[in-house]
Amino acid sequence: MSYTIEGRTGPWELVIGLEIHAQVISEAKLFSGAATEFGAEPNSQVSFIDAGFPGMLPVINAECVAQAVRTGLGLNAQVNLWSRFDRKNYFYADLPQGFQISQFAHPIIGEGAVEITLADGVTKTIGITRLHLEQDAGKSLHDQHATKSFIDLNRSGVALMEIVSEPDMRSPEEAGAYLTKIRQILRYLGTCDGNMDEGSMRADVNVSVRKAGEGFRTRCEVKNVNSIRFVMQAVEAEARRQIEVWEAGDEVFQETRLFDTARGITRSMRSKEDAHDYRYFPEPDLPPLVLESDWVEALKAALPELPDVRRARYVAMGLSPYDAHVLTLEKETAVFFETVAKGRDAKLAANWVTGDFFAALNRLKRDVADPPVTAENLGALLDLISDKTLSGSLAKQVFEAMLETGKAPGEIVEERGLKQVTDTGAIEAVVAQVMAANADKVAEYRSGKEKLFGFFVGQTMKAMQGKGNPALVNEVVKTALAG
Amino acid sequence: MSLDTATIRRIASLARIRLDESEVQQAQAEINGILGWIEQLQEVDTEGVEPMAGGSPVAQARARLRPDVVNDGGQADAILANAPDRQGEYFGVPKVVE
């Protein structure tokens, strides 16, 4: 059942495409030697090139090119050995040169595709139109002064990858899943840190609506949406606005809009009135970017394992598709899981990581990159379960103690005497005591009230402070009651 | 192609150059004169010709790449030294409403 929004005139389909701007991980900027670090003092990471001073010229940063190629390979996309930079001309306070150097006619990366997985487990392929390199603009601060905006050029010239999708998405959920997937791939590749709070990733969301069976209607672009949640909200809000316009008998006209996160609506951007006439032309200060196929092949050979491949490998290891999906969402999680699982039962490891460990992260508001229990210690805990030192419930107790103390599980078991009792004789003695103390219930059981079996097991475990091996306890109780 | 005054105004606006009414007329006459002269290019047969972008006399010119090294920046004072309206560590402009 496809997603629609119900209007007065019936259901409307959504057509969504995303242009994701992802900041390239590099030391220096795309065309200058100034640093890219986030949060520096204003205008402290600015070369005269980034500030558009007279006579300044761009020189391309090799690593930024390599990062774009890695990303293209990660998106299963065509790498163009010949590409070119163009100038996109417009005036804006934080655009020092009066143009952005971008790749318009000949991008470095061509068509590709990614697969997204939706909540119901259904997968869908979203087409990538292109990826191009371009420089970021500076930042305008509007809240520092009553009548002025302040300009900080630290971001000016930082390398961005603009990843343009086909208009293949049909619901807010798909848009969210696509952005999540792109972010995941980029983080695996190490080409973008994906920190949306810091502006390392932001999306221009192209939305149109249509009736079933129609071609495309006019789209609007909602600029610079900076979280996955906001992308989903912006899609919904913009679609509803357009439906209202169409249903009122008006026409949606193509324009650039902003998502007002506080009010949950989109509004027109006055400052983009020249948006239709950027006067692109080839950047005369930069000859074409020509790549050697050997160099591209070397980058390909050195590419890390990507999430889809990793997920398939986990399924082959015996994990459920769901666990494999969850464990590969973040590269850090996958690395953590693999350390826990190394040389151990993968399913057991997956259960513990996705179960108790994730619950602990949630509860303690910690991150897998900064875990409250190390992967090595969690692995050691699994060993204690496998060799029957700990029962499941004992292991949970030990895990809690590990969270509190940070100690290794072996140490906790020693200190607290939490070793599981597997000595049949010791268990028989306790069972005998329990039966003696509950002679009436023994009689009832033996006269047919078999559901009392659990009572005896529980009493035995309680008497043993939970340390009895559950299987053995069961067995001994059964034998003893059979009398 | 002869440009009307509306087009002259649109171009001036795109180029962010303020023109008063008399300047619009003058610009129209001059620009149309120049464009009329340029028009002769249309008679050149350029079918199948690869356009020449950039100034290199060598057709196979290609970009040189720079190592990813930080060797610039850290000079906010020099960056701001020529600013017509310096506001602390920032450039100041009239407030922009988006």
Place this chain on the structure above:
Amino acid sequence: MHPTDFTLRGALDALTEGTISSVELTQAHLDGIAKLNPRLNAYVTVTAEKALAAARASDERRAAGQVGALEGIPLAIKDLFCTAGTRTTAGSRILDSFVPPYESTVSQKLLDDGAVFLGKANLDEFAMGSSNTTSASGPVENPWSRANDPDTRLVPGGSSGGSAAAVAARLALGATATDTGGSIRQPAAFCGIAGIKPTYGRCSRFGIVAFASSLDQAGPVARTVEDCAILLKSMAGFDPKDSTSADLPVPDFARACERGVKGLRIGVPKEYRLDGMAPEIVALWEQGLQWLRDAGAETVEISLPHAKYALPTYYIVAPAEASSNLARYDGVRFGTRVTEPGSDLRDLYERTRAAGFGPEVRRRIMIGTYVLSAGYYDAYYLKAQKVRALIRRDFENAYAAVDAIVTPATPSAAFGMNEKQDDPVAMYLNDIFTVTANLAGLPGLAVPAGLDAQGLPLGLQVIGRAFDEETVFAVGRTLERAADFTALPRLRAGA
């Protein structure tokens, strides 16, 4: 001999021999500037104190045995080259107060070789012009005047009019200049001096205020071909800061001057024989070719079929690039800002750029904006790029048969300051012989070769293969030697 009458080569020899010091040489030029610049307006900024300090430092270095290739030589720097700590205006009101915190690569190379900078030479605003009348600092006057009409003030040509006038009037031994459509060669020809626009990529463009990035190229003007060769050797060379800079060794251009032309084939493009061309220009061209034949070269008629489309092509490409390059002059980070109370950002831009740019610059920005704008790109810019490719191909074909091409440098001698000012296209035709070399990226040298009937200098142009400035110098030196151009401008230091 007056110190300002030295050629650059002669001054280097005198400095080596110790018959003059850099301080004496520099002071003599500063004296000439003090006397003549109020009239000629060749310099927009004179850095007398810095120059004398630099000359003293040079004399000390020389005494210590450290002698650079231009040790102690006083030069003028076109005010398009950014000079650290010295105001750089590009001839525009919009950069009136701009003091670059950095040095252009070319001027830095000259400093590294021991040169002394006298000041910044006047130019057409943002190098847009062929008369040096568009400068915000006022027009430059050509030190030459008509024999029968000495009161009519003549233009020095442009855009490097200040550089050429300064060198011709003996207010510098040489000067830096730039050439986008003829801005070195045309003023050199108008002022009776030599000037070379090298191959695109030979000199770094880093730190030179950009006019049209794919056409701009720095080069020297000086009183002799050899002086140009010496200066170009210092100015040229690979610069990693300019992605279009050619990573090639710099030859010994001065040595190449003496190669001679024996056995060279010299191309004579038939399309350059324009209808109604001044007979004295035609005669001078014929004379030049005869001199070369006399020196052992062979002259060959060639065809550059698209040459006649070069100027209109140029007047699409150059304004388009300029409209983009000059977008940075917005009154935000540097330069002049013009606002009214209550101006918003857009109003600030529009007022700043209307007041900051002169009429010719505004005109070219508008044309450039138009030819790139939506719906017109293919008809204008793309078309021009294709014709440009054809022009480059014409030269490639020609150079299969010849080693260099010789043409007139300009269609006329210097004209009066009030002439040709009303019709932009008439002014643009000044560059008709020079602009092809910019479009094709080739080296072009202007050599003073004779006088017209009114006693004004006329020049010939030598165009070479890409990165073959050596042959260009050899041909130019041969023409110079045969022409034996000894006439002097009326206004000059030491006169």
